[in-house]
Amino acid sequence: MERAPVRAPLIKNLELKVGLLLVATLLLAVGFLLYVLHARGVFQPTQELILVADDAEGVNIGMPLTFSGFPIGQVKRLDLTEDGRVRIHVAVPLKDARWLRTSSQFTLEKGFVGAARIRAFSAMLSDPPLPDGAERALITGDAAQDIPVIMARVKAILSNVEAMTASDSSINRTLAHIDTLTGRMTGDYGMLEGVLGGPDKAQKVVHALDRANTLLASLNGVSLRVDQTLAKADQRVFGSGGVMDQTDRSLAQVNAILGDVRESLKRADAILLAAQAAATNVEAITADVKGATTDLVILRTEVDDSITKVNHLINEINRKWPFRRDVELKLP
């Protein structure tokens, strides 16, 4: 009946299967342990930051210290000082410590729902980094803590409202005055009577307005006459046979004269070409010099003539142009 030792091995690869299970279990167990240790920051070098608060309610070990919403540290230990304040030891991994500067501020915030949170604010990231073991004050901002203060203020506001709505309050008196004012406004002169205080004063204002109306009518006449004068001036300057017309004609003349000048210049060009050709042949030059000189004299007279004409024309334009300031308008 000795059962245990004589049992035949009925299961295929029994040892392999069980070995596989055991190795997998062992590996997972060790792996998970290492992962938890890593997650708890056992392998990470940290620096210590001590926050001092009056009240550490809501702070517990393992709570994160956040910067811009990112956890950069963890509460490791809490203890009470001799003067009854709380020292909160926060471990900050060295790689995250650069977010904490000497000018950083730390706050403890408690909402109505959810855990409290410790937050760090570093306005100046160019300041020197926070040294290891630094001690800073923890500013407490508790939503629930503010309620009594808010209630006190609300009470004060309510009593003010009460004073305002009382029967002898200044608001009530103001309302009574407004009543008289609107009563007056229903008189013959409407709002004017309300604003000025009586019908006689309102009447004066109405008279003044009437006179202003008459004045405006006469001004209207004056402006009509001014209009007529302006129309005449327009006719003189821009109408047919006016200053502008004459100017147009003068410009046409100028164009013709300029055509003459262009012709003369062309001829001068031809002469110059001939002169260039002559330069190659000295004899030709000496033969032609006389003729060329005669030609040049004629040309010069012609050019002079043209320029005098242009000059004359320009003088005439200047004289006829009424808006030129400097010349002939300076009459003695």
Added chain:
Amino acid sequence: MAIPQRFLTRVGGGALGWLQAWGRLLAFGARALVQTFTPAAYNSATRSVVLKQIYFTAWQILPGFLLFAALLSYVIIQIVVTTARAYGLSDFALEVSVRVVVLETLPLLTVLFIALRSGAAINTEVALMNINNEIRALEDAGVDPMRFEFTPRVIGGAISVYALTLLSCILALVLAYVAVYGFQLWSVGDFSRVIAKIFTPTAFLTLTLKSLLFGLAVTLIPIRAGLEAPRMLFFAPIAVLRGMVRLFFVIMFIEVASLALVYM
């Protein structure tokens, strides 16, 4: 005067019997533990029994159990995550679901499953061996049943429960990550932070110790209950019944004690 006296005698006798049974159980457990840590107690025969126990208790049910554990965990995690989101508390969804599923539900589920399957089987087998005088025959033949039959089963059972708990818990952690953050790896940092917060040294030790104690209970109690059966065939079902009820109470006691240890 006779009736109260008889009543009291019965109550006292019952209480004494109850205490003695627990005392014998504890003594038996202590012997098994001592033998577990005695290297001389191991040979190829004991090793073979340990391997078979692990094979039948853990390997055979592994795929089905992991599938079931994954489904159940995923459903619970989804419920917790969805509810937490609905109340605007999604920051706490991961922590709550890991606490509920990994620390409490899965170890308990594993041990209950193994108790129903292997615990009941061991209880019946030992009770029948006892009734058929096989255990006495082993002793007469110079084979210590404690060394060759019982201790290897306790060891195998404990290892099986631990392995199944660990595998299902890690599967549940992966599922929790997927349920909360989706299929991406960018949130491993956040996840690690929550895990670090949950798995304090106390919680980690409690979980390990709890699943080891579960493993011991799930084999020790049925063996002891089988051995206590009077040597008559019709006592076999009673022995199984007693063993199972006792096992249930011990499992619940360990669970409550572990909760008290972590949360108080």
